[in-house]
Amino acid sequence: MHTTRARRLRLLKCMLAFVTAGSYATLHAARAFVRPAPAGAQYPSAKQAGEERFDEIVRGDFFAGMLGDDARLDRGMKFCEEILAKNPKHAEALVWHGGGLLARASRAYAKGDSALGDRLWERGLGEMDEAVRLAPDHMGIKIGRSATIVGLAQSGWDASDERARALLGSALADYEVVYRWRRPVFPTLTEHSRGELLFGLASGWSILGEHAKARAYLRLVLEECKGTSYEAEARRWLRGAPDAVVQHDCRGCHVRPSR
């Protein structure tokens, strides 16, 4: 009959997603993870950027921006825009910039400006799609897009929304490709990388109603993340209802000081 409780449980993830998208009010604790950018910090020149991993350069500002620091988000976006002005097909700049647009969309929605929010939302998703199209073999880009889409799906889901189903399906397909690529070295990856990838797959498939697949990934967590809190969490889900939607909160924070 009533599923109010289950519906409310989903709010948890919803709240998490909006928080990561820029809530100020509820972030006191999370802010502790976000160390301030060093005074006078500058981005490296484009030449330097070409010599270093792109995500290492921008991730600090983008995650801080998603957690509410407008100045750092703006700085990350500006950096990507400069790169894209020179090379509009720079896939990494596109995927990060797309994520930034989604963060800005959430700010617009928060202010009640749905029209602007919708425009930024569409552009953000479009840029992420385009990035994967331009660089289909780039693991970082696949992870960036898939993690974002799985997170969005966890934050609210309409099973009758065909476009959302297609987006989530493609994100999970990419996550599975990443798992295949990383499988030979999987045990050497960090606990966080292993746990988040496999829980992302379990959660995403459960949202799509593919519960057998979801449980297969939960069982994989038992093997691949033995002795970790991920294993304990997977056991809890496996003991629960077989058709439960797997909700999982990312452990640890990706934010660190920008350069």
Place this chain on the structure above:
Amino acid sequence: MKRAPLLVVALLGCAFTLQAQTAGATDDGPEVVAARKSRDRAEVAQLQRLVENARREAEETKRFEAYLRLALFNTWLCEAAEAHQNNEVFKRAAEGGVAAAEKAVELNPQSSEAHQLLGDLLNQLIPHVFGGGMRYGKRSTDELDKAIELNPKNADAYVSRAISYYYTPESFGGSKRKAFELLTKAARMAPRADSPHIWLAMFHLEAGRTQDALREINHARRANPDRSFTNFVYGQINASMKKGKGGRKPAAVKTN
């Protein structure tokens, strides 16, 4: 011997409950009483008719009170649809309610009730939209905070805000302690309202405190014995207690 006083309490409770939620601009005219009764009985079709009437009235009069009533009826339609797991009706009601509450806020930005309904309906909409949390989460809590700021005695606003606090991870500003505090505050402010007690009962149950849950749900049942939501939670508590009698401690429901 104890039944007569209990009956009096229950009747008083019902009378108060009829006035407790969003009193003021949504005075208890016959339509409001009928809508609340339909919510309690989870009568979706009847509520849809009442929502339609309210929508027509709002469009014709363009009055603040009419939009507020339309938003309120939509929240009740959500509750009725939830009882039948009818996601389509639920989503439409939440969307219609948000639009009506936005209009009410526009017409009277100082109305705590309008902000509370808007925040609550945005929360209701979140699980039904792809990326709903990202789109509506922050706005929802902002609206609820505004509702409390405008009227620190708006018990419904405390209930809605408490639910947000409860289901948000602590590292992101959620707090089960604050949720309990706000619900307790709401229960004190509106001692005969049922909603704070229903949620307190649910949260106690989730923590495995079945006796506390039973106490709270009995408060709610005394206030309004007919509400489907209350009776659902009461059933859950009973089921948990039966399990407990079977030799197992009632399991705490995991909330992540």
